[in-house]
Amino acid sequence: MTESSTDLASRTPRSSGVQSVARAAALLGAVVDSPSGGATLTELSKLTGLNVSTVHRLLGTLCAEGLLCRSREGDRFQPGPVLLRLGRRSLASTGLPEVTAVLKELADATGETASIGMRRGDRVLVLVSVQSEQPLRYLGEPGVSVPLTRTAMGVALLAFDTPSPPQRTPGERRGGDEQAGPDPTEDAEDAEDAEKWSWHVRLLAAQFRGYAVLDGADGSGLRGLAAPVDSGSPYIQLAVDIQGPAGRMTDDRLDALGARVVAAADSLRGLPVALALGQL
Incomplete structure (x- = not known):
């Protein structure tokens, strides 16, 4: 039983009209969420907690209005043409089809797998990927969460959003006391300094x-190239990247490939994708 359908059906409405709408919405939700290509009258009764006669009456109205329809065999109820049309228009309003189209164009132009990801804390969540058609390629892993420092998208987001790390000359002792005696933590501090300096240079680059x-x-x-996307929201940070074998994404191709990635990121600017992607 889906929690949303049950909660919606069991709400205490203010009027019979509101009650009918709530029950109809519960039925629509149960049909849409059904994993088996629709649901029977009995299944819908169990899923929503409504009695069979009420479900039968509401299903008749929903089918008459095109929100639901019967399967070819007639025993299951499925999304109807009106509900499908509403779904397509809702999807179009989010900009998600445009995202896929932009990633497909980027993958075709570069020959590498193209993805879009969103920052969540200190990680990047891969949202959508379009695979390269090359035999040897990065497969793309939508749904995978990767540390910011382990993905080109994370580096791009850090470079264009986070202030650069404070500069300190490698080997400079904390506290500024250059005359102090041997420090047992000096080697560890120098290694940390070198790492910070390496990242500082990487972000500047x-x-x-x-x-x-x-x-x-x-x-x-693998080698990755990424550019940030202006999502239009300070709370949702997005980036686009391509990934592929370093032997194919050679240094002499970086500027051309990078220009393609930047153009793809720019083309997503202003599309209403932030809210939709933020709900994934």
């Missing part, structure tokens, strides 16, 4: 180029 480049640190041989 991304800002200079207009896109971020990151090679896989796990020996995968």
